[in-house]
Each structure stands twice: as structure tokens, then as C-alpha cells.
Amino acid sequence: MHTVRFGVVGLGGMGLGHCRFLTEVVPEATLTAVCDTHPDRAQSAGEQFGVPYFTDHEAMFRSGLLDAVLIATPHYGHAPVAISAFEHGLHVLVEKPLCVAVSEADQMIAAAQRAGVKFAIGYQHRFRPEVQAARRLIEQGVIGEVRRTLLITAWYRTQAYYDSGDWRATWAGEGGGVLINQAPHFIDLWTWLGGLPSRVFGHTRAALHAIETEDEAFALVEYPNSAHGYLYATTNEEPGENLIEICGDTGKLRLHDGELQVWRLKHSIRQFTYEAEGMWDGIPAERIEPPIPPTPDGALQGQPALIQNFARAILYDEPLIVPGAEGLDAIEVINALILSSKRGAPVSIPVDRAAYDALLTELKAHSTPKTRVREQRATDPNLIR
Missing domain, CATH: 3.40.50.720 (NAD(P)-binding Rossmann-like Domain)
Structure with missing residues (x-):
């Protein structure tokens, strides 16, 4: 073959x-x-x-x-x-x-x-050179143990976009809104770089569009090591942006719309906090140039x-x-956030499978057919990015 x-x-x-x-x-x-x-x-x-x-x-x-x-x-x-x-x-x-x-x-x-x-x-x-470089730096321990993460994944979609298919942004047809459609790409990167949270406390709402699912979601998350993270996803912002921050005990990494910034600290925050003698002492931070190899000519x-x-x-x-199995992490976060929003309480990861299935069954049962559909089939111009 x-x-x-x-x-x-x-x-x-x-x-x-x-x-x-x-x-x-x-x-x-x-x-x-x-x-x-x-x-x-x-x-x-x-x-x-x-x-x-x-x-x-x-x-x-x-x-x-x-x-x-x-x-x-x-x-x-x-x-x-x-x-x-x-x-x-x-x-x-x-x-x-x-x-x-x-x-x-x-x-x-x-x-x-x-x-x-x-x-x-x-x-x-995941194939982007700056993302690959960020992953290598984290694996090499450059920023140390993760203490805080941030994800902002902001997009813009018109009502015409949501009206382009009878399945879009419906519980019965799509199973969610921005969280299940636009946000998964960067939830994947966020968990791939910063790890999978162990608890999610979130809220979702349809803030702008006439849809039954969410066009806005935000959450506070906790990690097994007691680190915290923040997530915000929307289809209501223009210009949109995608920002991931991973802050560790010895450095900080920021991915923002294709640019990778990295800082390495001279001392561990945990160690310096108790060893420093001056009340205004700070830790010197070195901005380092991430090792991003050039993309070879002709590479896809x-x-x-x-x-x-x-x-x-x-x-x-x-x-x-x-690998397909790694796609589970984003679904864990998405399901936990939606379940937390509907319950009004934090939800642990792994998500209770039976509890989410029951919620989804209820949401689908109350899903209503769209009265306004103007079908359009057009490939996303950002598809190859």
C-alpha cells in the first residue's frame, strides 16, 4: 500500500x-x-x-x-x-x-x-510550530510545576451562521453551542499543555444569538495539585482571539494568536518566597526565545x-x-462545564457518565425545531489554519 x-x-x-x-x-x-x-x-x-x-x-x-x-x-x-x-x-x-x-x-x-x-x-x-515548541518546553520542565492556567477562545458568528442549518446550536442536532463547536480546538491545546482539571465550576448562556444552546461560557477550574485555571469561550467578540497562558513555579508561557512568549525565572517562586530577605525583593525573569524550527518548504x-x-x-x-483517545479530555471539560452550569454547582472530572447522559436526554427532549433555516454549505475559510 x-x-x-x-x-x-x-x-x-x-x-x-x-x-x-x-x-x-x-x-x-x-x-x-x-x-x-x-x-x-x-x-x-x-x-x-x-x-x-x-x-x-x-x-x-x-x-x-x-x-x-x-x-x-x-x-x-x-x-x-x-x-x-x-x-x-x-x-x-x-x-x-x-x-x-x-x-x-x-x-x-x-x-x-x-x-x-x-x-x-x-x-x-497541535501541528502549529509554536504549539509544538510550547509542548516541548513544558515537557522539559522550563516553567516548572503548573500553578495557573488561562484560556480565552473568542470568536464571532452571525445569526445567519446559526440559521444555516437546522441542527446548528440545538441540543437535539448539535449537542451544544460554542463549547462543542468553536471552543474544542483550544480546549484541546489548553489541556494538552496545562493538564486536565479535576473540578469545574462554570456558567453558560445565550447572550446574543437567538439559539437554544450557549454562545458564551466561562469557568473556574481546579487541578489535582491545587492549581487553578480560568476558561472563557464566546462567539460574540470581534476581533476574536485565542489566548492560552500556562504559569508555573519557574516560568510562564503565553500562546496568543500564533505567537509564543516564554519567561524563565532565576529562582523557584515557592523557594524564593521564603528565602528572600527584602520585603520588596522580586525574582529576575528572563524572556527566552522559544526554539521554533522553520517550516520546511512544501510541508503541509x-x-x-x-x-x-x-x-x-x-x-x-x-x-x-x-490520537483519538486524547480527544476525551476536551469532552470531559465541555460536559463538566455544561453540567455545572445546569446544576449551579462544581462538577468533578471524570464526569459522571450517567448524570451527563440524563441531562442531555432532558435537553434534547425540550429542544424545539427551528422555524427559520436558510441552508448554506460553505467551507470555513480558516479550515487549513
């Missing part, structure tokens, strides 16, 4: 973007089939890319045309389609988020392990780099940058 044969399930804006990457950008991959439950979408994409098309993913999985599946359905489709693919012995790359509920994540991870196949999730921001970036890494993992056993 010199290339991996992919089938794409879900042919909205994201799915069509992935089809283009598979046919035009990633040399280790080839698109061999497409699937969507809407017959017109399936036929249109099949004709556009010159491949067989299906309206039933099970039929596509049985066709013998595939080695791997890329799942770009609405969120509730991620778990059942992925588990079916695993049962057919297929490798799976699933778009973010991993799924909607932690119980689904457990089932997906277990199914992948039983099948012994490759499993990855679409968190392409963003989503194409993610697909390439996944394909190479299948072909050559290259380590996955974003």
Missing part, C-alpha cells in the same frame, strides 16, 4: 473541504468514496470528485473501496459512524469534537482498541498536515500527533 484509500462521511462544508484535501493536497491519501444521508449531496460530491457515492455509510464500509474513514457529520453522528467503521476494520479520523458526551467517547475508544486500528481526531492546531500545514500524519500512521506506523 502506497496511499490510503479514504471515504468521507458527511458532505457539508467541512466534508467537502476534506474531499478537496484528499484529492488535491495530501500525497499519501486518495479519495475513493463519499457518503451523505442527503441523496442530492452524495450524488453531487460523487460527481464532483469522480468517485462512487453512498447514502448509507454501512454500505460504503462494506464496499471494499476503503482503508480509512474521515467523519465530518454533525456531532451526534461521530460516535455511531466511528464505531461502525471500527467494527468493519477501518481506520478512523473524526472531525472535532470527538463526540457529544463522555459516555460516547468511552465507547469509541474501546471500539478502536478492540479493532486494533488507527484512530485520530481533527485537532490540527493545518488540516492537510493532520490527514498526512494519519495516513503515514497507517502506512508507516508514524506516531499520531492527535
